[in-house]
Each structure stands twice: as C-alpha cells, then as structure tokens.
Amino acid sequence: MEASMEMKKGPWSSDEDSKLIHSISLLGQGRWDSLSRFAGLKRSGKSCRLRWLNYLRPNLRRGKITPQEQLLIILLHFRFGNRWSKIAENLPGRSDNDVKNYWRTKVQKHAKELHCDVNNSHQFRHFLLYQWLPSLLAQQISPTTPPSSPNNMMTCPNADFISSPEDNNTSYNIWNNLSSFEDEINISHDYSIPTDDEYYCHNYWPTTPSQVLLPDEMLCLDDDMDLWLFP
DNA sequence: AACTACCTCAACCGCGATAGC
C-alpha cells in the first residue's frame, strides 16, 4: 500500500462493509492490503482485518457476556494471562476484543472499586479467586438461575467445563472444571471433589452473589498465591 | 428538555514475530 495514499480512518460505512464482505467471499481471508485494494477501499489492510474479525465475520455472538462465558474467561485467564486471542479461541463467536473489553470494563473496574491494585498480581489474583469467581459460580448454581437448557448451551471447542444438559449437577461440574485446571493454576493434587452437592450448595453458597465468599477451609492461597482446594 | 457522568465497544496505535526476497 502506497504510503502517499490517503487512508480512511474511523467508523466503517455499510457500503465499505459490503465491499469487504464481497471481496473476502471471492478471495478469502489474508493478504489484507491486497484485499483492501481489490475491494476499492481506502483502508489499511490492518483496518480491514480488524473490521472482519471483530465485526463482520459470520457467527459472531452479540450482546452481553453470559455468566458461563464470564466463568470461562476467568478460568482461562488463570491459564493464559492477558492473552486475549488465546482466551477467545475457547469462546465461540467472541473476538479477542470482546474478551479484552469485558476484562477491562468489568473485572478490572470492579477490582478497583474494591481498592484492589490490578497491577499487583498477587492482590488481583486474590480478588479473582475470592470475590469475582465465587460470585460467578453463585450465579451458575443459584436456585433462581437454573442450569442451562439444551437450547442455550454453549459449546466450547478446547475445554469441557460447562455442565451438560443431561447433568444438572452444576456445582459438581464446576469443581470438576477447576480440577481440569490444576496443572495451570497449581491446584493441589491432594484434594477431593465434593460428592454431596446439597451440602456445599446450602452451607457455602448463599443465594445472593454479593454475599458469596469461598470458605477458607475449602479453598485458599499459599504464600506464592497458588490455589489449593481442600477436602 | 438540557446537561452531565458514566459505560460500552469499535477502532486505532505501536510493537514484535514471521515470511519472502
């Protein structure tokens, strides 16, 4: 792309969108600069790529990030850190931008409101484990929020930690889910998954998310902020 | 109705990685 050529910036028009979609249908993705020229767009290849990936490509999910997706993001963030594209790979229909925006506008904002220094990894990790994650889990197992029906189930290509429609034993699945991350977030191998879900639901999980805290006897952090689960 | 504050998210920027010559 010639440097002298005046590049258009800012919001895309529907006409530009149509041109880009049409060109991609003919040439496929990639070689974005040539694609932009072919489409007759005065846009950088970079801009075209971003518009396609974050807005135009098929099967993009719109609307709010669901509690299930939020839970997934938290768990995957323990695994990958701020690698948004890696996290987004596990969220069908969501772009890395969606994940990043959610993280900054919701998670980090809430952490700051609770005077948690998001740049302090220990403090922030503590916030995630003791404040954010429990509230998400509570939303999933709260009696007022029944487990997902087959119609709104989300499938996850690389991880299997959303309860199946056949299995309404949500809290059990969540603990299984955590166990699948033991290598990544250093959960002790020496724990047992609760078998009496009624016990855990009724004794440890108030129905109001804001009241929820994981009890220390079940889950705690050691000095290195590694996550430990206790029987 | 008008103004302000806050929120959301599309889009840009800079940089490092990679490919091709």
Next chain:
DNA sequence: AGCTATCGCGGTTGAGGTAGT
C-alpha cells in the same frame, strides 16, 4: 544475513449511547 512487507496481538482511545439529575 539483512531488509522490507505483512500479520497478529495487547494496550489504549474516544464516539456514541444511556442513565441520572
């Protein structure tokens, strides 16, 4: 090996929308 073009990622910005006063 070195240069250039391109791609992809994470961080950041700001326009537009919405809620509150």
